[in-house]
Amino acid sequence: MPSPCRDNGLVHRSKEHPANRSITSSRPRTSPPSSPAAAPSASPPAAPSRRASHAPGSSDFLQLNLGDAPVGGRSDWLAQELRRAVADGRLPVGSRLPATRALAAELRVSRGVVTEAYQRLTEDGQLAGRGRGGTVVVAAPVTAVARSTGAAPGASRTPAPFAVPPGPEIFDELRTAPARIDLSPGLPDLAAFPRTAWLRAERAVLADLPSAGFGYGDPRGTAALRRAVAHWLARNRGIRADPDEVLIVAGTAQGLGLIADVLHRDGVSAIAVEDPGSLGARQHLQYGRMATPPVPVDEDGIRVDALRASGARAVLLTPAHRFPTGVVLGGARRRELMRWAADGGLIIEDDYDAEHRYDRAPVPALRSLLPEQVCYAGSVSKLLAPALRVGWLLPPPKYRQALIDAKRFADLGSAALPQLVLARLMESGELERRLRLSRRRHRRRRDAMMAAIRAHLPGATVHGAAAGLHLTLTFGPDDYRGSDTDLAAAALAHGVKVHPLSWHRQRPSLPGLVLGYAARTRDEIAQGLAVVGEVLSNG
Numbered sequence: 355m356p357s358p359c360r361d362n363g364l365v366h367r368s369k370e371h372p373a374n375r376s377i378t379s380s381r382p383r384t385s386p387p388s389s390p391a392a393a394p395s396a397s398p399p400a401a402p403s404r405r406a407s408h409a410p411g412s413s414d415f416l417q418l419n420l421g422d423a424p425v426g427g428r429s430d431w432l433a434q435e436l437r438r439a440v441a442d443g444r445l446p447v448g449s450r451l452p453a454t455r456a457l458a459a460e461l462r463v464s465r466g467v468v469t470e471a472y473q474r475l476t477e478d479g480q481l482a483g484r485g486r487g488g489t490v491v492v493a494a495p496v497t498a499v500a501r502s503t504g505a506a507p508g509a510s511r512t513p514a515p516f517a518v519p520p521g522p523e524i525f526d527e528l529r530t531a532p533a534r535i536d537l538s539p540g541l542p543d544l545a546a547f548p549r550t551a552w553l554r555a556e557r558a559v560l561a562d563l564p565s566a567g568f569g570y571g572d573p574r575g576t577a578a579l580r581r582a583v584a585h586w587l588a589r590n591r592g593i594r595a596d597p598d599e600v601l602i603v604a605g606t607a608q609g610l611g612l613i614a615d616v617l618h619r620d621g622v623s624a625i626a627v628e629d630p631g632s633l634g635a636r637q638h639l640q641y642g643r644m645a646t647p648p649v650p651v652d653e654d655g656i657r658v659d660a661l662r663a664s665g666a667r668a669v670l671l672t673p674a675h676r677f678p679t680g681v682v683l684g685g686a687r688r689r690e691l692m693r694w695a696a697d698g699g700l701i702i703e704d705d706y707d708a709e710h711r712y713d714r715a716p717v718p719a720l721r722s723l724l725p726e727q728v729c730y731a732g733s734v735s736k737l738l739a740p741a742l743r744v745g746w747l748l749p750p751p752k753y754r755q756a757l758i759d760a761k762r763f764a765d766l767g768s769a770a771l772p773q774l775v776l777a778r779l780m781e782s783g784e785l786e787r788r789l790r791l792s793r794r795r796h797r798r799r800r801d802a803m804m805a806a807i808r809a810h811l812p813g814a815t816v817h818g819a820a821a822g823l824h825l826t827l828t829f830g831p832d833d834y835r836g837s838d839t840d841l842a843a844a845a846l847a848h849g850v851k852v853h854p855l856s857w858h859r860q861r862p863s864l865p866g867l868v869l870g871y872a873a874r875t876r877d878e879i880a881q882g883l884a885v886v887g888e889v890l891s892n893g
Contacts, residue, residue: 411462534849539824575602614642655683680818810887
């Protein structure tokens with residue numbers, strides 16, 4: 355049995371406090387015998403005690419109300435309420451209970467009532483005292499565990515991600531699917547996140563931040579980060595922008611949602627997309643009530659003649675490193691696209707993977723060439739980590755105020771503290787140092803994946819090797835005749851996650867796989883490709 359802790363622990367019941375007796379019951383006082391000759395007291399009756407004059411206590415914790423407890427059975431009542439909360443999942447395993455002293459004060463009972471109830475559940479094996487860690491739930495009925503996870507006992511928690519066409523939840527399903535080696539695209543090396551530098555910058559920010567800095571801020575983002583982003587884009591992407599033109603958003607995903615909302619209000623009903631192109635980006639636009647007509651691409655990028663034929667007034671592009679095949683928008687095609695935009699078209703430029711290049715020269719951003727017709731989007735999801743949820747837009751003048759308003763009414767602006775820390779890292783040069791280091795590391799992992807493909811998938815055609823964080827493979831009819839979703843499902847059954855290329859297509863084409871390498875070691879990459887090669891040869 356756990357030993358009592360000082361403030362939130364459990365106490366043993368003593369002989370003076372039997373289990374079936376409320377600890378709050380007070381021992382009756384005996385008054386001294388009065389003299390027979392004494393006259394009756396003329397003083398008024400004593401005022402009721404202060405506690406008795408108060409309404410029954412209550413607590414936000416489990417919405418407890420002492421008025422529901424029977425007099426003289428408060429420990430029994432509280433123990434039963436706790437058991438019920440554990441059973442129905444309101445207190446799942448790992449939950450910490452309030453300190454006995456604090457809960458007793460809220461309920462206006464003696465501390466013994468609470469410790470008595472905690473003790474009973476401890477004897478049942480449902481609670482345990484953890485010293486300074488307080489009292490926590492350590493066991494629950496099986497039905498409670500199933501209810502808290504949203505599944506029936508014995509049921510699978512998530513459906514097989516490749517069993518049906520991808521829906522809105524597909525990436526969540528794949529992310530939570532168990533696997534030994536995850537080769538999903540879209541992640542940098544998360545183990546290399548600069549924790550020490552981030553903590554150092556965060557301490558400096560907190561030391562300098564005035565009290566007013568913790569209040570509501572500018573919906574466009576903090577001035578420090580907008581200035582740092584403007585400087586970053588000028589140095590690394592050749593974009594000249596004033597900090598007042600920068601809008602900080604919660605990653606490119608939120609940026610696309612805001613753009614879709616603003617364009618829909620302006621009468622735009624469709625945003626054309628590259629095909630193949632990112633399934634995730636397409637889903638965000640469709641959630642924003644946009645049609646996403648596919649426009650074919652070739653070795654020079656999007657076909658502008660097909661874009662004109664689509665009739666779309668806006669197009670989403672990844673010109674620096676098109677997802678997923680890595681094609682760079684060629685010079686002649688850029689000029690043709692600029693003529694399309696000059697006729698009233700809007701280009702949404704997702705500067706995807708632009709910083710991660712290995713075997714080619716940097717590609718100028720379209721925004722640097724045509725600021726009036728390009729809405730530029732970028733983020734630190736591939737530079738640092740997607741968990742930061744920090745990105746930016748450079749809207750064209752026509753839509754700048756509308757996008758600021760959309761951001762304001764979406765969330766009043768992104769969290770300020772991460773913005774200020776990131777601004778310090780960007781302005782200090784730390785982010786550029788991290789980029790140089792990550793390029794060398796990612797190149798080595800890219801090379802390891804290329805070697806593994808040659809060894810285990812010699813018939814595959816590789817796309818996009820010169821830059822980015824992933825490779826795309828396609829298979830001809832002589833190499834593989836099945837569907838790429840079946841191939842991805844078989845790989846997952848053998849412990850390796852990959853994306854089927856068909857997820858990112860709207861029109862049928864050759865089967866293929868999209869393989870991320872940045873977040874895996876070279877040994878893991880080699881092992882994962884060996885599994886894929888074995889699955890392919892057996893399929």
